[in-house]
Amino acid sequence: MIRILFFAILAALAAASPARAQDRLTVLLEWFVNPDHAPLVVARELGLFEKAGLAVELVPPADPSIVPRAVASGQAEIGIHYQPNLYLDHAAGVPLVRFGTLVETPLNTLTVLADGPVRAIADLAGRTVGFSVSGFEDAMLGRMLANAGVDPESVTLVNVNFALTPSLLGGKVDATIGGFRNFELTQMRLEGAEGRAFFPEEHGVPAYDELIFVTRPELAGDDRLKRFLAAVEQGAIHLTNHPQESWELFVRAYPDLDDALNRQAWADTLPRFAKRPFALDRARYARFGAFLAEAGLIGKAPAVADIAVELQ
Amino acid sequence: MAALSRAAVALAVPVAAWQALVLVLAPPRYVLPAPAEVLAAAWRQPQYLAHHTLVTLSEIAAGFAAGAGVGVAVAFGLAALPRLGALVWPLVLVAQALPVFVAAPVLVLWFGFGMASKVAMTTLIIFFPVASAFADGLRRTDRDLVEAAQLARASHWRTLVDIRLPLALPSLVSGLRVAAPLAPLGAVIGEWVGASAGLGFVMVQANARMQTDTVFAAMAILAVLALSLRAAVDRLAPRLAPWARER
Numbered sequence: 299m300i301r302i303l304f305f306a307i308l309a310a311l312a313a314a315s316p317a318r319a320q321d322r323l324t325v326l327l328e329w330f331v332n333p334d335h336a337p338l339v340v341a342r343e344l345g346l347f348e349k350a351g352l353a354v355e356l357v358p359p360a361d362p363s364i365v366p367r368a369v370a371s372g373q374a375e376i377g378i379h380y381q382p383n384l385y386l387d388h389a390a391g392v393p394l395v396r397f398g399t400l401v402e403t404p405l406n407t408l409t410v411l412a413d414g415p416v417r418a419i420a421d422l423a424g425r426t427v428g429f430s431v432s433g434f435e436d437a438m439l440g441r442m443l444a445n446a447g448v449d450p451e452s453v454t455l456v457n458v459n460f461a462l463t464p465s466l467l468g469g470k471v472d473a474t475i476g477g478f479r480n481f482e483l484t485q486m487r488l489e490g491a492e493g494r495a496f497f498p499e500e501h502g503v504p505a506y507d508e509l510i511f512v513t514r515p516e517l518a519g520d521d522r523l524k525r526f527l528a529a530v531e532q533g534a535i536h537l538t539n540h541p542q543e544s545w546e547l548f549v550r551a552y553p554d555l556d557d558a559l560n561r562q563a564w565a566d567t568l569p570r571f572a573k574r575p576f577a578l579d580r581a582r583y584a585r586f587g588a589f590l591a592e593a594g595l596i597g598k599a600p601a602v603a604d605i606a607v608e609l610q
Numbered sequence: 611m612a613a614l615s616r617a618a619v620a621l622a623v624p625v626a627a628w629q630a631l632v633l634v635l636a637p638p639r640y641v642l643p644a645p646a647e648v649l650a651a652a653w654r655q656p657q658y659l660a661h662h663t664l665v666t667l668s669e670i671a672a673g674f675a676a677g678a679g680v681g682v683a684v685a686f687g688l689a690a691l692p693r694l695g696a697l698v699w700p701l702v703l704v705a706q707a708l709p710v711f712v713a714a715p716v717l718v719l720w721f722g723f724g725m726a727s728k729v730a731m732t733t734l735i736i737f738f739p740v741a742s743a744f745a746d747g748l749r750r751t752d753r754d755l756v757e758a759a760q761l762a763r764a765s766h767w768r769t770l771v772d773i774r775l776p777l778a779l780p781s782l783v784s785g786l787r788v789a790a791p792l793a794p795l796g797a798v799i800g801e802w803v804g805a806s807a808g809l810g811f812v813m814v815q816a817n818a819r820m821q822t823d824t825v826f827a828a829m830a831i832l833a834v835l836a837l838s839l840r841a842a843v844d845r846l847a848p849r850l851a852p853w854a855r856e857r
Contacts, residue, residue, distance in 0.1 A: 363817050363818050367640055367820070370640075371638065371641065386819050386820060390640050390819065390820035390822075391820075392638070393638075431814050431815060433815075433818040433819040434819075456804065456806040457723075457804060457806060457811055457814060458723065458804045459802070459803050459804050464719060465723075465804075468719065470719075471723075
Protein backbone atom coordinates (compact mmCIF):
# COMPACT_ATOMS: atom_id res chain seq x y z
CA MET A 299 0.00 0.00 0.00
CA ILE A 300 2.77 2.38 1.05
CA ARG A 301 4.80 1.37 -1.97
CA ILE A 302 1.89 2.13 -4.35
CA LEU A 303 1.43 5.53 -2.67
CA PHE A 304 5.16 6.23 -2.94
CA PHE A 305 5.29 5.50 -6.67
CA ALA A 306 2.08 7.42 -7.26
CA ILE A 307 3.60 10.51 -5.66
CA LEU A 308 6.81 10.06 -7.63
CA ALA A 309 4.86 9.77 -10.89
CA ALA A 310 2.85 12.88 -10.06
CA LEU A 311 6.04 14.84 -9.36
CA ALA A 312 7.58 13.67 -12.61
CA ALA A 313 4.51 14.71 -14.56
CA ALA A 314 4.48 18.13 -12.92
CA SER A 315 8.09 19.00 -13.91
CA PRO A 316 8.72 20.81 -17.24
CA ALA A 317 8.79 18.75 -20.34
CA ARG A 318 12.29 19.84 -21.37
CA ALA A 319 15.02 19.89 -18.73
CA GLN A 320 16.48 23.42 -18.43
CA ASP A 321 20.23 23.90 -17.94
CA ARG A 322 20.84 25.83 -14.77
CA LEU A 323 23.05 28.90 -14.64
CA THR A 324 23.80 31.06 -11.64
CA VAL A 325 24.86 34.62 -12.44
CA LEU A 326 26.49 36.47 -9.54
CA LEU A 327 25.80 40.17 -10.02
CA GLU A 328 28.40 42.73 -9.02
CA TRP A 329 25.86 44.80 -7.08
CA PHE A 330 22.14 44.89 -6.37
CA VAL A 331 19.90 44.70 -9.43
CA ASN A 332 19.95 48.05 -11.18
CA PRO A 333 19.66 49.48 -14.72
CA ASP A 334 23.24 48.33 -15.45
CA HIS A 335 21.74 44.83 -15.70
CA ALA A 336 19.07 45.83 -18.22
CA PRO A 337 20.09 43.41 -21.03
CA LEU A 338 19.92 40.50 -18.58
CA VAL A 339 16.58 41.49 -17.09
CA VAL A 340 15.07 42.22 -20.50
CA ALA A 341 16.32 38.89 -21.86
CA ARG A 342 14.80 37.09 -18.91
CA GLU A 343 11.47 38.92 -19.04
CA LEU A 344 11.16 38.28 -22.79
CA GLY A 345 11.62 34.56 -22.12
CA LEU A 346 14.84 34.46 -24.16
CA PHE A 347 16.73 32.38 -21.58
CA GLU A 348 13.86 29.91 -21.36
CA LYS A 349 13.74 29.66 -25.15
CA ALA A 350 17.47 28.84 -25.11
CA GLY A 351 16.85 26.06 -22.61
CA LEU A 352 18.41 27.92 -19.69
CA ALA A 353 17.16 28.44 -16.14
CA VAL A 354 19.09 31.58 -15.17
CA GLU A 355 19.22 32.84 -11.61
CA LEU A 356 20.42 36.40 -10.98
CA VAL A 357 22.00 36.60 -7.53
CA PRO A 358 23.04 39.89 -5.92
CA PRO A 359 26.14 39.47 -3.73
CA ALA A 360 26.17 40.02 0.01
CA ASP A 361 29.72 41.31 -0.38
CA PRO A 362 30.75 42.61 -3.83
CA SER A 363 34.37 41.57 -3.39
CA ILE A 364 33.31 37.94 -3.15
CA VAL A 365 32.26 37.71 -6.81
CA PRO A 366 35.62 36.80 -8.42
CA ARG A 367 36.46 34.24 -5.73
CA ALA A 368 32.99 32.71 -5.77
CA VAL A 369 33.05 32.31 -9.56
CA ALA A 370 36.61 30.96 -9.56
CA SER A 371 35.79 28.38 -6.89
CA GLY A 372 32.63 27.20 -8.66
CA GLN A 373 29.86 28.66 -6.52
CA ALA A 374 28.47 30.38 -9.61
CA GLU A 375 29.05 29.74 -13.30
CA ILE A 376 28.94 33.38 -14.37
CA GLY A 377 29.90 36.56 -12.61
CA ILE A 378 29.56 40.20 -13.54
CA HIS A 379 32.89 41.84 -12.91
CA TYR A 380 35.03 44.87 -13.82
CA GLN A 381 37.67 44.70 -16.56
CA PRO A 382 40.30 46.53 -14.46
CA ASN A 383 39.91 44.09 -11.57
CA LEU A 384 40.41 41.14 -13.91
CA TYR A 385 44.13 41.99 -14.11
CA LEU A 386 44.45 42.25 -10.33
CA ASP A 387 42.68 38.92 -9.89
CA HIS A 388 45.03 37.31 -12.37
CA ALA A 389 48.03 38.70 -10.50
CA ALA A 390 46.62 37.29 -7.25
CA GLY A 391 46.19 33.85 -8.79
CA VAL A 392 42.39 33.91 -9.05
CA PRO A 393 41.58 31.95 -12.25
CA LEU A 394 39.00 33.92 -14.23
CA VAL A 395 38.40 34.70 -17.90
CA ARG A 396 36.21 37.27 -19.53
CA PHE A 397 33.83 35.76 -22.06
CA GLY A 398 31.44 38.64 -22.76
CA THR A 399 30.88 42.36 -22.31
CA LEU A 400 27.91 43.97 -20.59
CA VAL A 401 28.85 47.67 -20.47
CA GLU A 402 31.50 48.64 -23.02
CA THR A 403 32.44 52.10 -21.78
CA PRO A 404 33.97 53.15 -18.45
CA LEU A 405 31.40 54.29 -15.91
CA ASN A 406 33.82 55.28 -13.15
CA THR A 407 34.06 59.03 -12.60
CA LEU A 408 35.98 61.61 -10.61
CA THR A 409 33.20 63.78 -9.20
CA VAL A 410 33.32 67.18 -7.54
CA LEU A 411 30.69 69.71 -6.51
CA ALA A 412 29.94 72.01 -9.46
CA ASP A 413 30.09 75.11 -7.28
CA GLY A 414 33.04 73.87 -5.27
CA PRO A 415 36.68 74.97 -5.27
CA VAL A 416 37.74 72.33 -7.79
CA ARG A 417 37.21 73.56 -11.36
CA ALA A 418 39.85 71.45 -13.02
CA ILE A 419 41.79 68.35 -11.98
CA ALA A 420 44.81 70.56 -11.30
CA ASP A 421 42.87 72.13 -8.40
CA LEU A 422 42.98 68.79 -6.55
CA ALA A 423 46.55 69.43 -5.35
CA GLY A 424 46.65 69.22 -1.57
CA ARG A 425 43.03 68.11 -1.32
CA THR A 426 41.14 64.99 -0.19
CA VAL A 427 39.56 62.43 -2.50
CA GLY A 428 37.12 59.82 -1.22
CA PHE A 429 36.93 56.39 -2.82
CA SER A 430 34.99 53.17 -2.42
CA VAL A 431 37.24 50.20 -2.50
CA SER A 432 37.61 48.81 -5.98
CA GLY A 433 41.31 47.97 -5.86
CA PHE A 434 42.65 50.22 -8.60
CA GLU A 435 41.33 53.68 -7.81
CA ASP A 436 44.77 54.96 -6.90
CA ALA A 437 46.16 53.90 -10.30
CA MET A 438 43.31 55.62 -12.10
CA LEU A 439 43.49 58.77 -9.98
CA GLY A 440 47.29 58.78 -10.21
CA ARG A 441 47.15 58.82 -14.00
CA MET A 442 44.50 61.56 -14.08
CA LEU A 443 46.52 63.69 -11.65
CA ALA A 444 49.77 63.13 -13.53
CA ASN A 445 47.99 64.06 -16.73
CA ALA A 446 47.07 67.39 -15.14
CA GLY A 447 50.54 67.94 -13.74
CA VAL A 448 49.61 67.32 -10.10
CA ASP A 449 51.88 65.36 -7.74
CA PRO A 450 49.78 62.36 -6.60
CA GLU A 451 51.50 62.44 -3.20
CA SER A 452 49.86 65.79 -2.45
CA VAL A 453 46.38 64.29 -2.65
CA THR A 454 44.98 62.36 0.34
CA LEU A 455 42.90 59.28 -0.46
CA VAL A 456 40.22 58.34 2.05
CA ASN A 457 38.21 55.14 1.90
CA VAL A 458 34.63 56.25 2.44
CA ASN A 459 33.27 52.77 1.71
CA PHE A 460 30.01 53.29 -0.17
CA ALA A 461 29.15 56.71 1.25
CA LEU A 462 30.49 58.51 -1.83
CA THR A 463 27.67 60.98 -2.36
CA PRO A 464 27.07 61.80 1.33
CA SER A 465 30.73 62.50 1.97
CA LEU A 466 30.96 64.81 -1.07
CA LEU A 467 27.74 66.60 -0.21
CA GLY A 468 28.75 66.90 3.44
CA GLY A 469 32.04 68.50 2.50
CA LYS A 470 34.03 65.68 4.11
CA VAL A 471 35.98 65.18 0.89
CA ASP A 472 36.72 67.52 -2.03
CA ALA A 473 36.16 64.89 -4.70
CA THR A 474 35.12 61.27 -5.03
CA ILE A 475 36.29 58.52 -7.32
CA GLY A 476 34.50 55.23 -7.79
CA GLY A 477 31.05 56.65 -8.38
CA PHE A 478 29.35 55.71 -11.63
CA ARG A 479 28.53 58.56 -14.01
CA ASN A 480 25.08 57.06 -14.67
CA PHE A 481 24.16 57.01 -10.97
CA GLU A 482 26.01 59.24 -8.54
CA LEU A 483 25.51 62.44 -10.56
CA THR A 484 21.74 61.91 -10.63
CA GLN A 485 21.78 61.02 -6.93
CA MET A 486 23.48 64.34 -6.19
CA ARG A 487 21.02 66.26 -8.35
CA LEU A 488 18.10 64.65 -6.51
CA GLU A 489 19.68 65.87 -3.24
CA GLY A 490 19.78 69.39 -4.71
CA ALA A 491 23.47 69.60 -5.58
CA GLU A 492 25.03 69.78 -9.04
CA GLY A 493 28.08 67.65 -9.62
CA ARG A 494 30.87 68.04 -12.15
CA ALA A 495 32.33 64.89 -13.63
CA PHE A 496 35.82 64.18 -14.96
CA PHE A 497 35.87 61.01 -17.04
CA PRO A 498 39.05 58.90 -16.65
CA GLU A 499 39.19 57.96 -20.32
CA GLU A 500 39.24 61.65 -21.21
CA HIS A 501 42.16 62.34 -18.85
CA GLY A 502 44.83 59.85 -19.69
CA VAL A 503 43.36 56.50 -18.60
CA PRO A 504 42.93 54.02 -21.48
CA ALA A 505 39.31 53.17 -22.27
CA TYR A 506 38.01 49.88 -20.80
CA ASP A 507 34.80 47.89 -20.37
CA GLU A 508 33.23 48.74 -17.03
CA LEU A 509 31.15 45.55 -16.73
CA ILE A 510 32.10 42.19 -18.19
CA PHE A 511 30.94 38.60 -17.84
CA VAL A 512 33.50 36.27 -16.30
CA THR A 513 33.69 32.55 -15.70
CA ARG A 514 36.31 30.06 -14.63
CA PRO A 515 38.64 28.92 -17.45
CA GLU A 516 37.36 25.32 -17.52
CA LEU A 517 33.85 26.53 -18.36
CA ALA A 518 34.93 28.77 -21.25
CA GLY A 519 33.95 26.14 -23.82
CA ASP A 520 30.61 25.37 -22.18
CA ASP A 521 27.66 25.55 -24.54
CA ARG A 522 25.44 27.10 -21.86
CA LEU A 523 27.60 30.23 -21.84
CA LYS A 524 27.20 30.66 -25.58
CA ARG A 525 23.40 30.33 -25.38
CA PHE A 526 23.37 32.69 -22.41
CA LEU A 527 25.37 35.37 -24.19
CA ALA A 528 23.31 35.03 -27.36
CA ALA A 529 20.17 35.70 -25.30
CA VAL A 530 21.89 38.69 -23.64
CA GLU A 531 22.80 40.03 -27.08
CA GLN A 532 19.17 39.77 -28.17
CA GLY A 533 18.16 41.54 -24.97
CA ALA A 534 20.64 44.36 -25.61
CA ILE A 535 19.38 44.84 -29.17
CA HIS A 536 15.76 44.80 -28.01
CA LEU A 537 16.71 47.47 -25.46
CA THR A 538 18.19 49.60 -28.22
CA ASN A 539 15.15 49.21 -30.46
CA HIS A 540 12.43 49.46 -27.80
CA PRO A 541 13.75 51.48 -24.85
CA GLN A 542 10.38 52.47 -23.35
CA GLU A 543 8.88 48.98 -23.61
CA SER A 544 12.05 47.53 -22.08
CA TRP A 545 11.83 49.95 -19.16
CA GLU A 546 8.27 48.79 -18.53
CA LEU A 547 9.45 45.17 -18.55
CA PHE A 548 12.21 46.10 -16.08
CA VAL A 549 9.95 47.81 -13.54
CA ARG A 550 7.35 45.08 -13.83
CA ALA A 551 10.03 42.69 -12.63
CA TYR A 552 11.40 45.12 -10.02
CA PRO A 553 8.66 47.56 -8.99
CA ASP A 554 10.79 48.93 -6.16
CA LEU A 555 13.18 50.35 -8.81
CA ASP A 556 10.50 52.54 -10.38
CA ASP A 557 11.79 55.86 -9.09
CA ALA A 558 13.41 59.03 -10.42
CA LEU A 559 16.98 57.83 -9.83
CA ASN A 560 16.59 54.58 -11.74
CA ARG A 561 14.53 56.14 -14.51
CA GLN A 562 17.33 58.62 -15.18
CA ALA A 563 19.99 55.93 -14.80
CA TRP A 564 18.15 53.80 -17.39
CA ALA A 565 18.29 56.61 -19.92
CA ASP A 566 21.95 57.35 -19.12
CA THR A 567 23.06 53.73 -19.41
CA LEU A 568 21.21 52.84 -22.67
CA PRO A 569 23.97 54.01 -25.04
CA ARG A 570 26.64 52.16 -23.09
CA PHE A 571 25.51 48.54 -23.34
CA ALA A 572 27.55 46.27 -25.58
CA LYS A 573 25.43 45.43 -28.64
CA ARG A 574 28.07 42.83 -29.57
CA PRO A 575 28.74 41.17 -26.19
CA PHE A 576 30.75 38.34 -27.76
CA ALA A 577 33.30 40.64 -29.42
CA LEU A 578 36.71 41.04 -27.74
CA ASP A 579 39.03 43.94 -28.51
CA ARG A 580 42.39 42.34 -27.74
CA ALA A 581 44.44 45.45 -28.38
CA ARG A 582 42.33 47.45 -25.95
CA TYR A 583 42.73 44.79 -23.26
CA ALA A 584 46.49 44.74 -23.83
CA ARG A 585 46.66 48.54 -23.59
CA PHE A 586 44.87 48.54 -20.25
CA GLY A 587 47.14 45.79 -18.93
CA ALA A 588 50.17 47.86 -19.89
CA PHE A 589 48.67 50.88 -18.10
CA LEU A 590 48.18 48.92 -14.87
CA ALA A 591 51.70 47.50 -15.04
CA GLU A 592 53.12 50.99 -15.63
CA ALA A 593 51.13 52.29 -12.65
CA GLY A 594 52.76 49.60 -10.54
CA LEU A 595 49.52 47.88 -9.62
CA ILE A 596 50.58 44.61 -11.21
CA GLY A 597 54.07 43.32 -11.87
CA LYS A 598 53.68 42.41 -15.49
CA ALA A 599 50.73 42.76 -17.87
CA PRO A 600 49.21 39.29 -18.52
CA ALA A 601 48.79 37.87 -22.00
CA VAL A 602 45.27 38.76 -23.14
CA ALA A 603 44.59 35.10 -23.95
CA ASP A 604 45.09 34.30 -20.25
CA ILE A 605 42.34 36.61 -19.07
CA ALA A 606 39.86 36.89 -21.95
CA VAL A 607 38.30 34.60 -24.53
CA GLU A 608 35.99 35.20 -27.43
CA LEU A 609 33.41 32.42 -27.61
CA GLN A 610 33.24 30.88 -31.05
CA MET B 611 59.80 33.47 30.78
CA ALA B 612 57.90 30.23 31.31
CA ALA B 613 54.70 32.01 30.31
CA LEU B 614 56.29 33.22 27.09
CA SER B 615 57.52 29.75 26.10
CA ARG B 616 54.10 28.31 26.92
CA ALA B 617 52.53 30.97 24.71
CA ALA B 618 55.00 30.15 21.93
CA VAL B 619 54.07 26.48 22.08
CA ALA B 620 50.36 27.31 22.19
CA LEU B 621 50.85 29.41 19.07
CA ALA B 622 53.02 26.91 17.22
CA VAL B 623 50.42 24.14 17.35
CA PRO B 624 47.62 25.88 15.43
CA VAL B 625 50.11 27.39 12.97
CA ALA B 626 51.54 23.93 12.26
CA ALA B 627 48.02 22.56 11.86
CA TRP B 628 47.22 25.40 9.44
CA GLN B 629 50.31 24.65 7.37
CA ALA B 630 49.44 20.95 7.31
CA LEU B 631 45.88 21.76 6.21
CA VAL B 632 47.20 23.86 3.34
CA LEU B 633 49.61 21.11 2.28
CA VAL B 634 46.96 18.42 2.35
CA LEU B 635 43.93 20.26 0.94
CA ALA B 636 45.89 22.61 -1.37
CA PRO B 637 43.24 25.35 -1.39
CA PRO B 638 43.67 28.25 -3.83
CA ARG B 639 46.00 30.86 -2.43
CA TYR B 640 43.31 33.52 -2.54
CA VAL B 641 41.07 31.40 -0.28
CA LEU B 642 43.57 30.23 2.35
CA PRO B 643 47.22 31.21 2.10
CA ALA B 644 49.86 29.17 3.88
CA PRO B 645 51.48 30.63 7.02
CA ALA B 646 54.70 30.99 5.04
CA GLU B 647 52.94 33.13 2.42
CA VAL B 648 51.39 35.30 5.14
CA LEU B 649 54.82 35.83 6.67
CA ALA B 650 56.22 36.67 3.24
CA ALA B 651 53.44 39.23 2.72
CA ALA B 652 54.38 40.90 6.01
CA TRP B 653 58.09 40.75 5.12
CA ARG B 654 57.52 42.41 1.75
CA GLN B 655 55.98 45.60 3.13
CA PRO B 656 57.26 46.28 6.64
CA GLN B 657 56.92 50.09 6.59
CA TYR B 658 53.42 49.93 5.13
CA LEU B 659 52.21 47.55 7.85
CA ALA B 660 54.16 49.32 10.61
CA HIS B 661 52.62 52.68 9.70
CA HIS B 662 49.08 51.32 9.71
CA THR B 663 49.68 49.30 12.88
CA LEU B 664 50.74 52.48 14.66
CA VAL B 665 47.56 54.23 13.54
CA THR B 666 45.31 51.44 14.81
CA LEU B 667 47.30 51.16 18.03
CA SER B 668 46.79 54.84 18.81
CA GLU B 669 43.08 54.52 18.05
CA ILE B 670 42.84 51.54 20.41
CA ALA B 671 44.78 53.25 23.20
CA ALA B 672 42.84 56.51 22.95
CA GLY B 673 39.52 54.68 22.67
CA PHE B 674 40.26 52.45 25.63
CA ALA B 675 41.28 55.40 27.79
CA ALA B 676 38.24 57.45 26.74
CA GLY B 677 35.82 54.53 27.08
CA ALA B 678 37.12 53.60 30.51
CA GLY B 679 36.99 57.25 31.60
CA VAL B 680 33.44 57.73 30.39
CA GLY B 681 32.40 54.40 31.94
CA VAL B 682 33.83 55.33 35.34
CA ALA B 683 32.25 58.78 35.17
CA VAL B 684 28.82 57.46 34.21
CA ALA B 685 28.84 54.75 36.89
CA PHE B 686 30.00 57.21 39.54
CA GLY B 687 27.39 59.76 38.41
CA LEU B 688 24.65 57.15 38.65
CA ALA B 689 25.71 56.27 42.20
CA ALA B 690 26.08 59.91 43.26
CA LEU B 691 22.68 60.99 41.91
CA PRO B 692 20.40 57.94 42.15
CA ARG B 693 17.27 59.69 40.87
CA LEU B 694 19.10 60.90 37.76
CA GLY B 695 20.48 57.39 37.41
CA ALA B 696 17.02 55.90 37.11
CA LEU B 697 16.39 58.18 34.12
CA VAL B 698 19.79 57.78 32.46
CA TRP B 699 20.38 54.05 32.83
CA PRO B 700 17.65 52.96 30.34
CA LEU B 701 19.25 55.29 27.74
CA VAL B 702 22.58 53.64 28.40
CA LEU B 703 21.01 50.22 27.86
CA VAL B 704 19.49 51.33 24.55
CA ALA B 705 22.84 52.67 23.37
CA GLN B 706 24.39 49.33 24.20
CA ALA B 707 21.68 47.35 22.42
CA LEU B 708 22.36 49.10 19.10
CA PRO B 709 24.33 46.80 16.82
CA VAL B 710 27.80 48.21 16.40
CA PHE B 711 27.68 47.91 12.60
CA VAL B 712 24.67 50.22 12.55
CA ALA B 713 26.32 52.85 14.72
CA ALA B 714 29.60 52.86 12.77
CA PRO B 715 28.54 54.64 9.55
CA VAL B 716 26.61 57.24 11.60
CA LEU B 717 29.64 57.95 13.77
CA VAL B 718 31.80 58.33 10.67
CA LEU B 719 29.36 60.80 9.16
CA TRP B 720 29.34 62.84 12.40
CA PHE B 721 33.01 62.68 13.33
CA GLY B 722 34.61 62.45 9.91
CA PHE B 723 37.05 59.98 8.44
CA GLY B 724 39.97 60.70 10.74
CA MET B 725 40.88 59.24 14.11
CA ALA B 726 37.95 60.87 15.94
CA SER B 727 35.32 58.47 14.59
CA LYS B 728 37.44 55.41 15.38
CA VAL B 729 38.05 56.62 18.94
CA ALA B 730 34.30 57.35 19.26
CA MET B 731 33.48 53.85 18.04
CA THR B 732 35.90 52.25 20.48
CA THR B 733 34.61 54.40 23.33
CA LEU B 734 31.06 53.32 22.54
CA ILE B 735 31.99 49.64 22.68
CA ILE B 736 34.21 49.87 25.75
CA PHE B 737 32.18 52.09 28.01
CA PHE B 738 29.30 49.74 28.78
CA PRO B 739 31.27 46.82 30.31
CA VAL B 740 33.26 49.29 32.40
CA ALA B 741 30.22 51.33 33.47
CA SER B 742 28.14 48.26 34.19
CA ALA B 743 30.81 46.52 36.28
CA PHE B 744 31.70 49.63 38.25
CA ALA B 745 28.05 50.57 38.83
CA ASP B 746 27.36 47.06 40.11
CA GLY B 747 30.33 47.32 42.44
CA LEU B 748 29.14 50.67 43.77
CA ARG B 749 25.62 49.36 44.23
CA ARG B 750 26.53 46.14 46.02
CA THR B 751 28.56 47.46 48.92
CA ASP B 752 28.22 45.40 52.09
CA ARG B 753 25.01 46.49 53.80
CA ASP B 754 26.61 46.37 57.25
CA LEU B 755 29.31 48.85 56.29
CA VAL B 756 26.82 51.29 54.79
CA GLU B 757 24.59 51.10 57.86
CA ALA B 758 27.61 51.60 60.12
CA ALA B 759 28.43 54.73 58.15
CA GLN B 760 24.86 55.96 58.53
CA LEU B 761 25.11 55.39 62.30
CA ALA B 762 28.15 57.67 62.27
CA ARG B 763 25.98 60.24 60.42
CA ALA B 764 28.09 60.16 57.29
CA SER B 765 26.57 62.04 54.33
CA HIS B 766 25.59 60.22 51.11
CA TRP B 767 28.58 61.76 49.42
CA ARG B 768 31.11 60.77 52.13
CA THR B 769 29.76 57.21 52.19
CA LEU B 770 30.14 57.07 48.45
CA VAL B 771 33.69 58.40 48.27
CA ASP B 772 35.21 56.87 51.40
CA ILE B 773 33.50 53.48 51.57
CA ARG B 774 31.62 52.48 48.41
CA LEU B 775 34.19 53.74 45.89
CA PRO B 776 37.26 51.88 47.23
CA LEU B 777 35.26 48.70 47.75
CA ALA B 778 33.96 48.88 44.17
CA LEU B 779 37.43 49.04 42.64
CA PRO B 780 37.82 45.24 42.25
CA SER B 781 34.61 45.30 40.15
CA LEU B 782 36.10 48.07 38.05
CA VAL B 783 39.16 45.92 37.48
CA SER B 784 36.92 43.09 36.20
CA GLY B 785 35.13 45.53 33.94
CA LEU B 786 38.42 46.75 32.46
CA ARG B 787 39.58 43.20 31.84
CA VAL B 788 36.34 42.36 30.05
CA ALA B 789 36.54 45.55 27.99
CA ALA B 790 40.16 45.15 26.87
CA PRO B 791 39.58 42.61 24.04
CA LEU B 792 36.75 44.77 22.67
CA ALA B 793 38.89 47.83 22.05
CA PRO B 794 40.58 46.57 18.83
CA LEU B 795 37.16 45.58 17.53
CA GLY B 796 35.88 49.14 17.78
CA ALA B 797 38.92 50.58 16.03
CA VAL B 798 38.77 48.11 13.14
CA ILE B 799 35.03 48.47 12.56
CA GLY B 800 35.45 52.23 12.45
CA GLU B 801 38.20 51.80 9.85
CA TRP B 802 36.12 49.48 7.68
CA VAL B 803 33.43 52.09 7.36
CA GLY B 804 35.67 54.95 6.34
CA ALA B 805 39.36 55.56 6.81
CA SER B 806 42.60 56.32 5.07
CA ALA B 807 44.87 54.41 7.45
CA GLY B 808 44.91 51.58 9.93
CA LEU B 809 44.89 47.79 9.89
CA GLY B 810 41.16 47.64 9.09
CA PHE B 811 41.81 49.86 6.07
CA VAL B 812 44.69 47.58 5.04
CA MET B 813 42.40 44.56 5.25
CA VAL B 814 39.67 46.17 3.15
CA GLN B 815 42.15 47.31 0.47
CA ALA B 816 43.94 43.98 0.32
CA ASN B 817 40.62 42.14 0.18
CA ALA B 818 39.50 44.18 -2.84
CA ARG B 819 42.78 43.34 -4.57
CA MET B 820 42.47 39.62 -3.76
CA GLN B 821 45.67 39.82 -1.69
CA THR B 822 44.45 37.36 0.92
CA ASP B 823 47.96 36.89 2.31
CA THR B 824 48.11 40.59 3.27
CA VAL B 825 44.64 40.34 4.84
CA PHE B 826 45.84 37.46 7.01
CA ALA B 827 49.04 39.33 7.90
CA ALA B 828 47.02 42.34 9.07
CA MET B 829 44.71 40.02 11.03
CA ALA B 830 47.68 38.39 12.72
CA ILE B 831 49.10 41.77 13.76
CA LEU B 832 45.68 42.76 15.08
CA ALA B 833 45.51 39.57 17.12
CA VAL B 834 48.91 40.36 18.63
CA LEU B 835 47.72 43.89 19.51
CA ALA B 836 44.58 42.56 21.13
CA LEU B 837 46.50 39.99 23.17
CA SER B 838 49.07 42.57 24.24
CA LEU B 839 46.40 44.99 25.38
CA ARG B 840 44.71 42.19 27.29
CA ALA B 841 48.00 41.24 28.96
CA ALA B 842 48.77 44.85 29.84
CA VAL B 843 45.36 45.38 31.41
CA ASP B 844 45.67 42.09 33.30
CA ARG B 845 48.98 43.29 34.71
CA LEU B 846 48.22 46.92 35.47
CA ALA B 847 44.51 47.09 36.38
CA PRO B 848 44.73 45.00 39.57
CA ARG B 849 47.05 47.71 40.95
CA LEU B 850 43.90 49.78 41.43
CA ALA B 851 42.82 47.32 44.12
CA PRO B 852 45.97 45.64 45.46
CA TRP B 853 44.17 44.21 48.46
CA ALA B 854 41.87 42.19 46.22
CA ARG B 855 44.61 40.27 44.40
CA GLU B 856 43.62 36.73 43.54
CA ARG B 857 45.73 34.08 45.15
